Amino acid sequence: MKLGKLKLLLRLPFIVIFTFIIIFNAVIFSFTITGGPSDDTMVSISPESQLVGPGQSFTVEVYCDPSQPIRGYELEISFDSSLIKAVSVSEGDIFSEFNTFFNSGTIYNSAGKIVDMYGLILGPGNVSEPGTFVEISFTSKSKTGTSDLTLENVGVTNETQYISISQNDGSVQVDASSPEISDVIALPASQESSGFVNISATVTDNIEVESVHLNIYYPDDSFENLSITASKIGNTYFCNRTYNMAGEYSYYIWAKDGADNDVTSSTNTFFIGDTTPPEISNVLFSSSEPLDTDSDFGWVNITCDVTDNMEVDAVYLFISSQGGSYNSLLFTSGSGDSYYYNSSTLFSQPGNYSYYILAYDVANNMDVTSTFDFSMPPNWDINKDGVANVFDLVLVSNLLNEIGNTGWIREDVDNNGEIEVLDLSIVSLYYGESWWD
Numbered sequence: 001m002k003l004g005k006l007k008l009l010l011r012l013p014f015i016v017i018f019t020f021i022i023i024f025n026a027v028i029f030s031f032t033i034t035g036g037p038s039d040d041t042m043v044s045i046s047p048e049s050q051l052v053g054p055g056q057s058f059t060v061e062v063y064c065d066p067s068q069p070i071r072g073y074e075l076e077i078s079f080d081s082s083l084i085k086a087v088s089v090s091e092g093d094i095f096s097e098f099n100t101f102f103n104s105g106t107i108y109n110s111a112g113k114i115v116d117m118y119g120l121i122l123g124p125g126n127v128s129e130p131g132t133f134v135e136i137s138f139t140s141k142s143k144t145g146t147s148d149l150t151l152e153n154v155g156v157t158n159e160t161q162y163i164s165i166s167q168n169d170g171s172v173q174v175d176a177s178s179p180e181i182s183d184v185i186a187l188p189a190s191q192e193s194s195g196f197v198n199i200s201a202t203v204t205d206n207i208e209v210e211s212v213h214l215n216i217y218y219p220d221d222s223f224e225n226l227s228i229t230a231s232k233i234g235n236t237y238f239c240n241r242t243y244n245m246a247g248e249y250s251y252y253i254w255a256k257d258g259a260d261n262d263v264t265s266s267t268n269t270f271f272i273g274d275t276t277p278p279e280i281s282n283v284l285f286s287s288s289e290p291l292d293t294d295s296d297f298g299w300v301n302i303t304c305d306v307t308d309n310m311e312v313d314a315v316y317l318f319i320s321s322q323g324g325s326y327n328s329l330l331f332t333s334g335s336g337d338s339y340y341y342n343s344s345t346l347f348s349q350p351g352n353y354s355y356y357i358l359a360y361d362v363a364n365n366m367d368v369t370s371t372f373d374f375s376m377p378p379n380w381d382i383n384k385d386g387v388a389n390v391f392d393l394v395l396v397s398n399l400l401n402e403i404g405n406t407g408w409i410r411e412d413v414d415n416n417g418e419i420e421v422l423d424l425s426i427v428s429l430y431y432g433e434s435w436w437d
């Protein structure tokens with residue numbers, strides 16, 4: 001007996017420690033499981049929640065984690081019949097080591113219920129490992145909403161009695177609405193090669209946008225599909241980058257929500273290429289001195305410089321005589337950036353002229369100058385004041401009998417190199433005439 005007592009004394013600390021460990025574990029265990037005391041067998045909907053699209057098949061399992069050996073179960077489940085409908089029930093794997101007696105129950109879709117699902121081990125045997133009681137196939141309808149999946153009348157037995165259980169219900173969310181895409185825009189819609197274009201779109205969803213892609217067709221018809229899901233500010237998704245290939249690009253946005261509902265925006269375009277107009281500068285007008293309507297003596301020369309970031313295509317001179325319509329004439333390309341129009345006939349008719357210069361680059365961008373005026377007096381209006389009168393005669397008379405190069409001054413009206421009475425006669429022929437208008 002003494003020896004027995006000693007053994008008990010020696011064991012006492014271990015007994016105390018083990019007892020403490022058991023109590024401690026029980027306390028911890030009871031806090032880690034929600035929904036019931038630690039000795040409950042857990043019956044749960046798995047997955048606890050899921051997101052599906054409209055008309056989509058999905059499955060739900062009724063999962064069991066026994067706290068003691070079990071050998072039978074029964075259960076019902078209810079759901080929102082406006083959102084989903086049950087298709088079939090099949091036996092789970094929890095008793096797969098045994099022959100079973102299983103009843104898949106009865107589906108009442110209008111009431112949103114499946115009743116009389118049960119299963120048990122045929123003959124002796126029990127199970128302590130977790131597994132599924134049943135697997136239920138559902139199909140979603142076309143309405144958005146969340147259906148609870150509620151376990152009802154759940155019973156689990158061992159060999160002798162129903163055991164205490166705790167249940168975790170679940171839910172399924174039906175997302176029947178596709179994301180919406182708006183404000184699709186590329187800025188600028190026309191950009192220089194290698195310049196930045198920011199393509200953006202507002203994408204929203206009733207639940208959650210899962211992915212947004214930018215699809216681009218290049219001018220050579222090559223295609224690029226870029227995820228822009230991560231490039232967002234608020235609900236605006238964007239892609240700001242450069243493009244080198246010149247030409248027209250088309251693009252659209254594609255978006256998908258978490259339930260695989262997708263949507264495609266309309267197709268828009270932007271342009272990469274030369275968008276900078278040419279520049280006309282240094283417009284200069286020179287003419288024969290003196291002015292002369294005779295093309296053997298008179299001439300005009302209009303020059304300008306035209307530059308472009310890419311390439312100048314053509315430079316035009318537009319001329320209107322006496323307020324009439326404009327006629328276009330092509331400038332000649334000179335050295336470097338210079339262009340000129342040189343003519344002895346362009347202004348050989350007396351009158352008032354207006355002209356301006358217009359330049360195109362190869363991308364059809366245009367620059368135009370302001371309008372310039374030029375007056376070409378007839379040879380008989382010596383002082384170019386618009387009218388032939390005695391003062392013009394006096395000017396010729398002042399130089400009577402002087403000799404020079406042909407047409408060296410306006411007083412040599414007939415350009416024969418000598419101031420003569422004949423020159424006076426030509427002026428007097430037009431005496432009192434005005435050419436100004």
Ligand SMILES: [Ca+2]
Pocket residue numbers: 175176177178179205206207208257258259261
């Ligand atoms: Ca949605």
Ligand SMILES: [Ca+2]
Pocket residue numbers: 274275276277278308309310311361363365
């Ligand atoms: Ca240009």
Ligand SMILES: [Ca+2]
Pocket residue numbers: 381382383384385386387388389391392
């Ligand atoms: Ca005059």
Ligand SMILES: [Ca+2]
Pocket residue numbers: 411412413414415416417418419420422423
């Ligand atoms: Ca003369």
